[in-house]
Amino acid sequence: MYRPLGITVSRHIMDLQRMHPEATGDLSGLLNELIVAAKTISAEVNMAGLADVLGMSGKTNIQGEEVQKLDEFSNNTIKKRMARCGYVCVMTSEEEDDIIPVSEGYEGKYTLAFDPLDGSSNIDVNVSIGTIFSIHRRKSDDGEPSFGRRSTDSGDEWQSAGDEGGSAEDLLQKGSRQVAAGYIIYGSSTMLVFTTGEGVHGFTLDPSVGEFYLSHPDIKIPGKSKYFSVNEGNYTYWDENMRRYIDYLKEQDLEGGRPYSSRYIGSLVADFHRNLISGGIFLYPKDNKNPAKPSGKLRLLYEAAPLAFVVEQAGGRAITGDGRDILEIEPQELHQRVPLIIGCRYDVDEAEDFLSGKR
Ligand code: AHG
Ligand code: MN
Ligand code: MN
Numbered sequence: 001m002y003r004p005l006g007i008t009v010s011r012h013i014m015d016l017q018r019m020h021p022e023a024t025g026d027l028s029g030l031l032n033e034l035i036v037a038a039k040t041i042s043a044e045v046n047m048a049g050l051a052d053v054l055g056m057s058g059k060t061n062i063q064g065e066e067v068q069k070l071d072e073f074s075n076n077t078i079k080k081r082m083a084r085c086g087y088v089c090v091m092t093s094e095e096e097d098d099i100i101p102v103s104e105g106y107e108g109k110y111t112l113a114f115d116p117l118d119g120s121s122n123i124d125v126n127v128s129i130g131t132i133f134s135i136h137r138r139k140s141d142d143g144e145p146s147f148g149r150r151s152t153d154s155g156d157e158w159q160s161a162g163d164e165g166g167s168a169e170d171l172l173q174k175g176s177r178q179v180a181a182g183y184i185i186y187g188s189s190t191m192l193v194f195t196t197g198e199g200v201h202g203f204t205l206d207p208s209v210g211e212f213y214l215s216h217p218d219i220k221i222p223g224k225s226k227y228f229s230v231n232e233g234n235y236t237y238w239d240e241n242m243r244r245y246i247d248y249l250k251e252q253d254l255e256g257g258r259p260y261s262s263r264y265i266g267s268l269v270a271d272f273h274r275n276l277i278s279g280g281i282f283l284y285p286k287d288n289k290n291p292a293k294p295s296g297k298l299r300l301l302y303e304a305a306p307l308a309f310v311v312e313q314a315g316g317r318a319i320t321g322d323g324r325d326i327l328e329i330e331p332q333e334l335h336q337r338v339p340l341i342i343g344c345r346y347d348v349d350e351a352e353d354f355l356s357g358k359r
Helices: 009-018 026-047 069-083 120-125 232-237 240-250 268-278 300-313 345-355
Strands: 056-060 066-068 088-093 110-118 129-137 178-186 190-195 200-206 211-216 227-229 281-284 317-319 340-343
Touching: 009 026, 009 200, 009 211, 026 069, 026 110, 026 129, 026 178, 026 190, 056 069, 066 069, 066 120, 069 088, 069 110, 069 120, 069 129, 088 300, 110 120, 110 300, 120 129, 129 268, 129 300, 178 268, 178 300, 190 211, 190 268, 190 300, 227 268, 232 240, 240 345, 268 281, 268 300, 268 340, 281 345, 300 317, 300 340, 317 345, 340 345
Parallel strands: 088 110, 227 281
Antiparallel strands: 056 066, 110 129, 129 178, 178 190, 190 200, 200 211, 281 340, 317 340
C-alpha cells in the first residue's frame, strides 16, 4: 500500500526495512550510500557540457573500449564511497580488470557489481546515460533476510558477517540470488529505479532539494509490447532465427499489432527504461560480428542480471535466446558477456519460440 507521493527514497528504504523485524539496516545503509554516489554523478553529468569532463580520458578498459572522462569520474565516485561504507566486502566494475577490494576494517557482508556509466557513446551528444548496480549477500553469509545479518552458530546473537575482504567467488553468483538491483538514468530528469525483491519502484530527483521522491510506485511492465529495440546495423551478423524474428515484427498484421515501432538509442539503461514504462522488447543477441565477442556485447554481472531482476519483479522476462533465463546463469568470470533479450513477457516468450526454431 503506498501513501501519497512526497515520500523520499530514504523513507521508502526504511519502510522496506521495517517489513523485516530482524533487519539491522546493513542493506539500507548500502543503498543510501550508493544513492549519494548517484547524486554526485548526476550533478557531474548535468554539468558535462560546461565543465571539462567531456571527451576521452586517453585510457582503454578491459573491454578494449575507450574510457570517457565521465566513465572514470563515475567509476571513481562509486568505488571510493563504497570502499569505506562498511556494508560491502568486494566490488567489480565494468571499468576495472580485477575485483575491487574494500578498505581494511570496512568489510561488510554484501557485494556490489556496477556499470558506472552505461551508454558512454552517448555522453558527448547529450543522450540519456545511466548507472547500473547489482547487490548480493557474500557467499560466506548463508542467506539471511535481505535487511538482516548472518546469525552465528551460537543462537541468535548477531555479528557482522564480513570480517575479511570478499573474493571474486562472492561476486560470481546467479542473478536469482541478488538481494537488490537497479539503475539510475541521467535523462530529462534523473531517476532511480530499483528492487529489493518486493516490487519495482521509481524515484525522481528534485535537484533543488537533492532528494529522490517516489514518483513511480510499484512499476509493472505492460504484458505485450508495441516497440522493439535492437541495433539493426548488426542484421547481417545475426543467425537465421534472429533475422526471422525481427522480420516478423516488421510484417503488417494490424490485428496482431504489427508492425511494431522501432526505438533504439544505444544506451541500454535508456532503452530498457522506456520499455519498462511503455512496453517493449530489447534485444542484444549473439552475433558473428566480432569473434572475440561470440555472446554479444552486454555483460552479465552488471548489465544483464540486474536488469533481469528488475524486469522480472515488474512482471517481464529476460533470456539469452539459447534456452537460458538470465537469472539462472552461473557466472564463470567477472566480465562475462551474454546475449540479452529482455522486456514484456509475451514478447520475450514469442522471441524465444523464434530463436529456438520452434516457430
Ligand atoms: P557501456 O557504455 O557501459 O559500455 O554500454 C554500452 C552498451 C549499452 O549501453 C548499449 O545497449 C550498447 O552498448 C549499444 O551497443 P551498440 O552501439 O553496438 O548497439
Ligand atoms: Mn553498459
Ligand atoms: Mn559503462
